[in-house]
Amino acid sequence: MELSFLEQFKAYLSADDITNIKNANDEVINFGKTIKVACIGIYNNGKSSLLNVLVDDFEEKTFKVSDKRETTTSKEVAKNGFTYIDTPGLNENDQDDKVVFDTMHKSDCNLFVHNVAGGEFTEAEVKSLEKIKLNWNNPKDFINQTVFVLSRIDEIGNEADITNTENKMKEQIKKIYGVENPMFIAVFSKRYQKGKIESKQTLIDKSNIENLKNEIKNLSTKRHNDILKTKESRLNSAVENARTKIVNLLNSKKSSRDTKVTQNNNYDSNLNSDISSIRSTLSSKYRTLNNI
Ligand SMILES: Nc1nc2c(ncn2[C@@H]2O[C@H](COP(=O)(O)OP(=O)(O)OP(=O)(O)O)[C@@H](O)[C@H]2O)c(=O)[nH]1
Ligand SMILES: [Mg+2]
Numbered sequence: 001m002e003l004s005f006l007e008q009f010k011a012y013l014s015a016d017d018i019t020n021i022k023n024a025n026d027e028v029i030n031f032g033k034t035i036k037v038a039c040i041g042i043y044n045n046g047k048s049s050l051l052n053v054l055v056d057d058f059e060e061k062t063f064k065v066s067d068k069r070e071t072t073t074s075k076e077v078a079k080n081g082f083t084y085i086d087t088p089g090l091n092e093n094d095q096d097d098k099v100v101f102d103t104m105h106k107s108d109c110n111l112f113v114h115n116v117a118g119g120e121f122t123e124a125e126v127k128s129l130e131k132i133k134l135n136w137n138n139p140k141d142f143i144n145q146t147v148f149v150l151s152r153i154d155e156i157g158n159e160a161d162i163t164n165t166e167n168k169m170k171e172q173i174k175k176i177y178g179v180e181n182p183m184f185i186a187v188f189s190k191r192y193q194k195g196k197i198e199s200k201q202t203l204i205d206k207s208n209i210e211n212l213k214n215e216i217k218n219l220s221t222k223r224h225n226d227i228l229k230t231k232e233s234r235l236n237s238a239v240e241n242a243r244t245k246i247v248n249l250l251n252s253k254k255s256s257r258d259t260k261v262t263q264n265n266n267y268d269s270n271l272n273s274d275i276s277s278i279r280s281t282l283s284s285k286y287r288t289l290n291n292i
Helices: 005-012 015-029 047-054 094-106 123-134 139-144 159-177 189-197 201-207 209-222 224-289
Strands: 035-040 075-079 082-086 109-115 146-151 183-186
Touching: 005 015, 005 224, 015 224, 035 047, 035 094, 035 209, 047 082, 047 109, 047 146, 047 189, 047 209, 094 123, 109 209, 123 139, 123 159, 139 146, 139 159, 139 224, 146 159, 146 209, 159 183, 183 209, 189 201, 201 209, 209 224
Parallel strands: 035 082, 035 109, 109 146, 146 183
Antiparallel strands: 075 082
16 A cells, blocks of 8 residues: 555654554565464463474574573564564563564464463463453454464373363363364474484474474465455554544544634624724714714
């Protein structure tokens, strides 16, 4: 969209309104150049560890990893046609949640990372899923563009336990979103890291990381048109919001100008009536004085 009109109306808009329109426009213009993947989830669940392997950083320098709460801002890194975005842990505070939600609104696909060693979704995760639902125009879209990634599978002895937990989580999602069969994949970032460092293909295959990459690609191809439509409708609503704001502001200026005109007209008419009354009084006095 040609945005030169913003210059003309900038006196009527806030810096935030203008940034919103420009960002939404950039999203539409740049759509398809890269697939934006947001990594979300509760803190310490392995989001940054997963992103490091997705960008082939086996020294974990790109996205900071720690066993305490670490990521507090969103960070983007582009690699092989994808832009991976790390986010702060969900459900810690409103400010962090806002960073995550803003990031998700820009992303084409989300990876919801869950620590499967702790069982099904925790209370904090359920709360976050409910909050995301409230922040989404069409909540089913969130599920359709999200892959639920089970991390820390090495801490679970039995594969059946992973399937069991996955089924419980699907029930939890169904209860909140009414969606059956969301996408799930269990990965082991550290095994992929080791496989790459030691050139062991079996470890790479068993880590499921390549499958995850394919899932992301399939998902973004499948949802190409829907994602573009969402971005276009976000741009339209940003422009529509600005238009409503300008019209309201102009109407309120016009109404205050009309009030002033009415006040001036009243003043003029009172003044004219005073002048004629003074004139008539004076001329009558003049006639009296002169005994006319
Ligand atoms: N055993 C095991 N540990 C893991 C795995 N993935 C990550 N970790 C460890 O879990 C801890 C947290 O990992 P991070 O990647 O920093 O987690 P995060 O979700 O980014 O955490 P925040 O940035 O605090 O929200 C680190 O100590 C990691 O080494 C895994 O697959 N298995
Ligand atoms: Mg992190």
